[in-house]
Amino acid sequence: MVYAEGSSWYAFEGSDLVYFGGPHQGALVSKHSNNLILEKDNQTYYHNMKNMDEGPTAEYYLEDPLVKTNTSEFKSYFGEEAQKAKAQFEKKTAVTLANDYTFRLSFGCQSKITGLFKTQLASGIMGMENSKNSFWSQMYQKGVIKRKQFALCFVDALKAEREGTNAGVLTLGGADERLHSSPMFFAQNVKERGWFEIYINAIYLKMPNSSKPKKLDLDIDAFNQMGIMVDSGTTESFLPSITEGPYQEAFEALMGTSFKKVYKESFFSDKAVNDVLPTILLELRAAHNVEEPELRDEKRPRHGLAGDLDNYSPNDVLFEIKPSNYLRLNKSKKEYRMRLHLNEASGFGVLGANVMFGYNILFDGENQRIGFAKSNCEYDKIQI
Numbered sequence: 001m002v003y004a005e006g007s008s009w010y011a012f013e014g015s016d017l018v019y020f021g022g023p024h025q026g027a028l029v030s031k032h033s034n035n036l037i038l039e040k041d042n043q044t045y046y047h048n049m050k051n052m053d054e055g056p057t058a059e060y061y062l063e064d065p066l067v068k069t070n071t072s073e074f075k076s077y078f079g080e081e082a083q084k085a086k087a088q089f090e091k092k093t094a095v096t097l098a099n100d101y102t103f104r105l106s107f108g109c110q111s112k113i114t115g116l117f118k119t120q121l122a123s124g125i126m127g128m129e130n131s132k133n134s135f136w137s138q139m140y141q142k143g144v145i146k147r148k149q150f151a152l153c154f155v156d157a158l159k160a161e162r163e164g165t166n167a168g169v170l171t172l173g174g175a176d177e178r179l180h181s182s183p184m185f186f187a188q189n190v191k192e193r194g195w196f197e198i199y200i201n202a203i204y205l206k207m208p209n210s211s212k213p214k215k216l217d218l219d220i221d222a223f224n225q226m227g228i229m230v231d232s233g234t235t236e237s238f239l240p241s242i243t244e245g246p247y248q249e250a251f252e253a254l255m256g257t258s259f260k261k262v263y264k265e266s267f268f269s270d271k272a273v274n275d276v277l278p279t280i281l282l283e284l285r286a287a288h289n290v291e292e293p294e295l296r297d298e299k300r301p302r303h304g305l306a307g308d309l310d311n312y313s314p315n316d317v318l319f320e321i322k323p324s325n326y327l328r329l330n331k332s333k334k335e336y337r338m339r340l341h342l343n344e345a346s347g348f349g350v351l352g353a354n355v356m357f358g359y360n361i362l363f364d365g366e367n368q369r370i371g372f373a374k375s376n377c378e379y380d381k382i383q384i
Contacts, residue, residue, distance in 0.1 A: 007115030011108030145173030
């Protein structure tokens with residue numbers, strides 16, 4: 001496999017019995033993954049299941065903050081309930097061993113790598129495109145997940161550690177709505193096989209505290225001609241070169257100066273950047289297959305949809321790219337660098353990992369659509 005930027009790998013195809021998940025009651029990093037959740041006097045407590053055999057000395061924790069409390073008063077109150085829960089916990093753990101999640105996976109066992117694969121911290125690449133060979137598709141074919149769907153919810157980890165970095169949440173078989181801070185709206189996936197691809201109907205620049213975005217003067221048909229892919233495996237993002245001129249014009253009309261000059265100024269925090277520079281809004285063509293009828297009702301546009309910005313397509317999805325996502329500070333040069341490149345000569349576009357922060361994105365292979373819901377992607381802070 002050879003990639004556009006020059007990296008490549010060579011591999012023998014093999015197969016093995018593997019499992020994804022297992023007897024985990026929550027995320028491995030979750031403070032509550034082995035805890036029994038108990039209620040008393042409208043207060044939530046967590047009982048550590050591992051300490052169940054310690055009887056009166058077992059530790060109970062308040063939800064916020066997670067501090068030890070006097071446990072003696074809870075023994076009689078929670079005793080019977082805790083013992084029943086322990087039995088259920090042990091029974092569930094016994095039947096949810098790795099074998100229950102096992103399936104035979106075909107994969108490439110790499111024998112040679114070049115380019116960025118030699119320096120990246122990851123020891124491989126997980127293929128997630130819409131094809132029968134992808135990881136999630138093989139899980140579906142073997143009955144491990146019930147839907148041809150997966151969701152990615154990235155946090156912006158500024159540093160990558162060799163021991164591992166919390167990068168967010170991957171959900172297989174659907175999306176975890178507990179992560180969402182907004183409804184999920186669906187854009188059309190215009191490519192039936194291979195990578196996931198959207199159609200962008202318009203691009204806007206929106207200044208902080210402004211209610212009226214400025215629309216770029218773009219030839220939309222030419223802009224979408226080669227396709228716009230949504231690809232988490234691409235670190236940064238690229239738009240066709242015909243975007244650059246209209247973007248500069250709209251930016252200068254809003255800011256009164258060249259965008260290249262502004263990026264060299266010293267905004268030394270993401271907050272300062274987001275308070276001063278425009279957010280980029282991509283209007284994504286709405287999906288045809290939407291469960292909620294009200295989302296198809298043009299008289300009831302909702303926040304997160306185009307609404308009055310596009311009277312012809314008010315239910316198009318508005319995808320926000322904040323300045324802190326499309327820029328990155330070069331500390332040595334004390335200037336910002338664009339991570340949303342507007343000069344892709346081939347005419348092909350890629351929305352990469354850097355613009356996906358702040359959303360839980362559902363890739364729905366069943367219904368030819370991609371869902372977008374606002375999220376901070378912090379799994380350990382949701383109610384398990």
